[in-house]
Amino acid sequence: xxxxxxxxxxxxxIVKHNxxxxxxxxxxxGDTIQEQVRSCLEKIxxxxxxxxxxxxxxxxxxxxxxxxxDFAGLNEVWNAWVPTGHAPARACGEAKLARPELKxxxxxxxxxx
Numbered sequence: 352x353x354x355x356x357x358x359x360x361x362x363x364x365i366v367k368h369n370x371x372x373x374x375x376x377x378x379x380x381g382d383t384i385q386e387q388v389r390s391c392l393e394k395i396x397x398x399x400x401x402x403x404x405x406x407x408x409x410x411x412x413x414x415x416x417x418x419x420x421d422f423a424g425l426n427e428v429w430n431a432w433v434p435t436g437h438a439p440a441r442a443c444g445e446a447k448l449a450r451p452e453l454k455x456x457x458x459x460x461x462x463x464x
Contacts, residue, residue, distance in 0.1 A: 372402035
């Protein structure tokens with residue numbers, strides 16, 4: 352069975368199937384990479400909770416940076432947020448994001464119970 356949560360015209364915030372919750376990509380406003388990452392991670396926490404999951408259950412995270420020069424700033428916030436011993440598989444690359452002011456986008460897949 353497939354469950355869709357907060358479905359809109361183009362996408363659902365969460366799609367659950369076979370024990371995996373797929374979260375829609377998360378972006379945020381802010382002047383610095385650290386501000387945008389913190390805001391994105393807060394949104395991810397909220398979505399994981401709605402999906403019946405948590406940071407400890409993240410399976411894979413894909414991170415797109417508008418500029419790889421922000422990699423250290425991303426990791427500064429990320430490393431403090433990920434629970435010790437529960438780091439997901441992770442990929443990070445550079446991409447042109449939807450709006451010029453965006454610095455980062457996160458895509459998360461997590462197990463749920």
